[in-house]
Amino acid sequence: MKIFDSFRSALQSIIVNKLRSALTMLGVIIGVASVIAMVAVGNGASIQVQQQVLSLGSNLVTVTAGNQNSDTGLRGAGVQSMNLTLDDMTAIQAQLGPTIGAVEAEQSAGRWQVTAAGQNWNSNIVGVTTGYPQVRDWGLATGDFFTDDDVRVYAQVAVLGSTTAANLFGDGVDPTGQTIQLRQVFGGGGGAGGAQRARIVNFKVVGMLDAKGTTFGFSRDDQILVPTTTAQRVLTGRTNSVNTIIVKAASSDEMANTTADVTDVLLQRHKISDPASADFTVTNQNDTLAALNQVTGTFTILLAAIGGISLLVGGIGIMNIMLVSVNERTREIGIRKAVGARRRDILTQFLIEAIGLTGIGGILGILLGWGITVVVKQIPAAANIPIAITAGTVAIAVGVSVAIGVVFGLYPAMRAARLHPIQALRYE
Amino acid sequence: MSAAAPSTSGPVIRLRGVTKTYRMGKDNIVQALRGADLDVYPGEFVALMGPSGSGKSTMMNILGCLDVPDSGSYVLAGEQVRQLNDDQLAAIRNRHIGFVFQTFNLLPRLNAIENVELPLVYGGSARGRTQRAKDALAAVGLGERMHHKPTELSGGQQQRVAIARALLNDPSIVLADEPTGNLDSRSSAEILSIFQRLNDLGKTVVMVTHEPDVAEHCKRIVRMRDGVVSGDELVPQPRRAEDELRNAGAGQSVDLHSGTITHVPAAAR
Numbered sequence: 157m158k159i160f161d162s163f164r165s166a167l168q169s170i171i172v173n174k175l176r177s178a179l180t181m182l183g184v185i186i187g188v189a190s191v192i193a194m195v196a197v198g199n200g201a202s203i204q205v206q207q208q209v210l211s212l213g214s215n216l217v218t219v220t221a222g223n224q225n226s227d228t229g230l231r232g233a234g235v236q237s238m239n240l241t242l243d244d245m246t247a248i249q250a251q252l253g254p255t256i257g258a259v260e261a262e263q264s265a266g267r268w269q270v271t272a273a274g275q276n277w278n279s280n281i282v283g284v285t286t287g288y289p290q291v292r293d294w295g296l297a298t299g300d301f302f303t304d305d306d307v308r309v310y311a312q313v314a315v316l317g318s319t320t321a322a323n324l325f326g327d328g329v330d331p332t333g334q335t336i337q338l339r340q341v342f343g344g345g346g347g348a349g350g351a352q353r354a355r356i357v358n359f360k361v362v363g364m365l366d367a368k369g370t371t372f373g374f375s376r377d378d379q380i381l382v383p384t385t386t387a388q389r390v391l392t393g394r395t396n397s398v399n400t401i402i403v404k405a406a407s408s409d410e411m412a413n414t415t416a417d418v419t420d421v422l423l424q425r426h427k428i429s430d431p432a433s434a435d436f437t438v439t440n441q442n443d444t445l446a447a448l449n450q451v452t453g454t455f456t457i458l459l460a461a462i463g464g465i466s467l468l469v470g471g472i473g474i475m476n477i478m479l480v481s482v483n484e485r486t487r488e489i490g491i492r493k494a495v496g497a498r499r500r501d502i503l504t505q506f507l508i509e510a511i512g513l514t515g516i517g518g519i520l521g522i523l524l525g526w527g528i529t530v531v532v533k534q535i536p537a538a539a540n541i542p543i544a545i546t547a548g549t550v551a552i553a554v555g556v557s558v559a560i561g562v563v564f565g566l567y568p569a570m571r572a573a574r575l576h577p578i579q580a581l582r583y584e
Numbered sequence: 585m586s587a588a589a590p591s592t593s594g595p596v597i598r599l600r601g602v603t604k605t606y607r608m609g610k611d612n613i614v615q616a617l618r619g620a621d622l623d624v625y626p627g628e629f630v631a632l633m634g635p636s637g638s639g640k641s642t643m644m645n646i647l648g649c650l651d652v653p654d655s656g657s658y659v660l661a662g663e664q665v666r667q668l669n670d671d672q673l674a675a676i677r678n679r680h681i682g683f684v685f686q687t688f689n690l691l692p693r694l695n696a697i698e699n700v701e702l703p704l705v706y707g708g709s710a711r712g713r714t715q716r717a718k719d720a721l722a723a724v725g726l727g728e729r730m731h732h733k734p735t736e737l738s739g740g741q742q743q744r745v746a747i748a749r750a751l752l753n754d755p756s757i758v759l760a761d762e763p764t765g766n767l768d769s770r771s772s773a774e775i776l777s778i779f780q781r782l783n784d785l786g787k788t789v790v791m792v793t794h795e796p797d798v799a800e801h802c803k804r805i806v807r808m809r810d811g812v813v814s815g816d817e818l819v820p821q822p823r824r825a826e827d828e829l830r831n832a833g834a835g836q837s838v839d840l841h842s843g844t845i846t847h848v849p850a851a852a853r
């Protein structure tokens with residue numbers, strides 16, 4: 157039997173039983189649509205997470221104080237824990253200099269009231285070192301970053317985030333060379349007429365960062381960068397300690413080596429022989445990404461499994477209706493056999509009919525899935541997720557639909573093919 | 585258009601001691617054929633007669649390779665049918681045998697052309713398929729109603745569609761199980777005239793019938809009883825259906841010399 161005849165006959169029988177065919181396809185349509193939509197949204201979410209992690213800077217190895225891998229409550233009693241210091245950073249720079257991309261140390265100085273040009277604003281102050289632009293892949297829109305000299309002499313200089321600058325000086329105004337006043341109020345809070353003390357410090361603006369947008373829901377453009385030393389001595393008073401040291405590896409492939417090297421340097425400096433009892437934690441951005449990908453991947457698999465189950469149910473529906481169809485068309489099968497149809501002719505005819513049902517169902521499912529992603533994109537919270545139905549997803553969906561047609565259509569088709577011509581002709 | 589008999593001397597159909605038993609449940613066993621013998625030679629026109637239940641249809645199904653005997657031998661054009669598998673039997677049904685049923689057995693969803701095309705869907709060349717189907721329909725006098733579905737045709741017309749289908753692959757043997765059983769006498773005569781025409785062209789025809797009138801159109805009458813052949817006689821002077829139709833003033837004119845049957849539309853009912 158020519159394949160064209162099989163297709164024509166399959167299509168005819170699908171069209172003749174429009175309602176039944178539509179209802180039968182529904183299971184496959186819903187299954188494929190949910191798989192398509194869920195995988196698209198899931199992939200989009202994981203791409204977004206990845207982009208956001210990388211927007212903090214790429215190939216980063218981060219050192220934080222304290223051992224997050226062990227129970228410090230038990231261990232801390234015996235081991236004298238040391239803080240991370242600027243000297244640690246300098247040591248990393250000195251010992252690993254040629255093998256790493258860049259390094260910087262950060263010390264948060266908390267939120268301060270900022271006043272400039274008669275405007276008030278509240279912003280986060282972070283002490284950083286001169287490696288910051290390189291480590292974070294973050295250039296300046298105007299002015300220059302502060303220098304190593306500024307860090308050495310704890311100069312009162314600041315680089316503003318673009319949002320901060322806009323709020324203090326107005327949109328599009330270059331804040332370089334202006335002076336800002338940081339102010340922190342102690343005591344009182346809501347207390348009426350209490351003993352309030354305020355610290356007021358002046359900073360000179362030397363530059364403004366490029367706008368970066370939001371990461372994980374937080375604006376990264378509302379911050380003020382000052383030299384780490386200035387944050388330590390002038391703003392927080394905690395001399396010499398830093399929250400984090402961030403090393404940028406030379407390349408993604410070098411991250412494991414860099415992680416090991418940084419660990420070695422710090423263990424040596426802190427005089428710790430057992431890495432398990434280190435008083436710092438080194439995190440590798442690749443590991444973070446992998447962990448996040450695992451989470452989103454698990455989520456995607458879970459959603460796809462739900463779709464898979466509805467595909468299975470859809471497949472059983474196909475099988476059921478094909479068995480009914482074979483039964484109804486017993487006489488037709490007898491007639492076809494009487495004029496010379498072989499087993500495989502009947503088999504292909506019914507198999508193609510089943511594949512036609514699941515194939516059309518698959519295509520409608522892809523369209524419905526695409527429709528769902530369009531709707532999801534209208535949800536404000538999901539507006540930034542790069543939802544994309546890839547050619548691969550579509551190919552897999554079509555493939556799976558056809559496979560369901562084959563798997564669940566095979567048994568009914570085999571039953572049809574095995575019918576005895578005379579018994580089929582005598583069937584009422 | 586020649587009867588493709590492999591040898592003019594030997595029989596094209598040879599049954600020897602053929603048995604067929606139907607089992608319906610444990611105790612209900614029907615011996616439909618109990619050792620039937622039959623020889624049919626190329627170019628014969630045989631009527632198969634006998635009381636109801638005597639095994640005529642069972643024998644026809646075996647002759648048509650729709651069924652196989654339990655025992656005994658069936659040699660078709662020199663080939664032992666019992667040794668053939670399902671697909672080989674299908675190929676024989678497709679190429680060498682045209683089968684006409686009492687109940688027409690047309691596919692209700694297909695129109696006349698599509699029904700007639702069916703054997704070519706499963707064998708032979710697809711080229712010119714539709715044209716061949718149209719020619720076959722014209723040859724049985726249905727040139728006008730080719731696009732009608734079976735339900736839109738009379739019984740006689742449906743049977744002519746079925747005959748056109750049976751003839752499409754130019755088989756050497758035409759088997760018909762009570763082809764006129766569901767038809768009035770005028771339609772029966774039309775069908776008979778087609779079969780006689782085919783026989784004139786050299787095709788071997790075997791036809792089951794209950795009516796002596798119908799059997800008198802054949803060249804030979806084989807009688808069955810209780811699953812065996814019980815009588816065999818030649819018809820000295822077979823009646824000609826087309827003469828009867830002409831005498832009855834029917835709208836059939838037959839051109840014996842060119843071997844085509846033409847339908848006169850004005851007389852079409």
Ligand SMILES: Nc1ncnc2c1ncn2[C@@H]1O[C@H](COP(=O)(O)OP(=O)(O)OP(=O)(O)O)[C@@H](O)[C@H]1O
Nearest residue numbers: 606607608614616635636637638639640641642643
């Ligand atoms: N598929 C079947 N299953 C069971 N019994 C059957 C089957 N086909 C035929 N028979 C039985 O076999 C016997 C012969 O049947 P067959 O149809 O060959 O008779 P027939 O001569 O064609 O009769 P009729 O003139 O009524 O058509 C009958 O008793 C019938 O009941």
Ligand SMILES: [Mg+2]
Nearest residue numbers: 640641642761
């Ligand atoms: Mg019968």
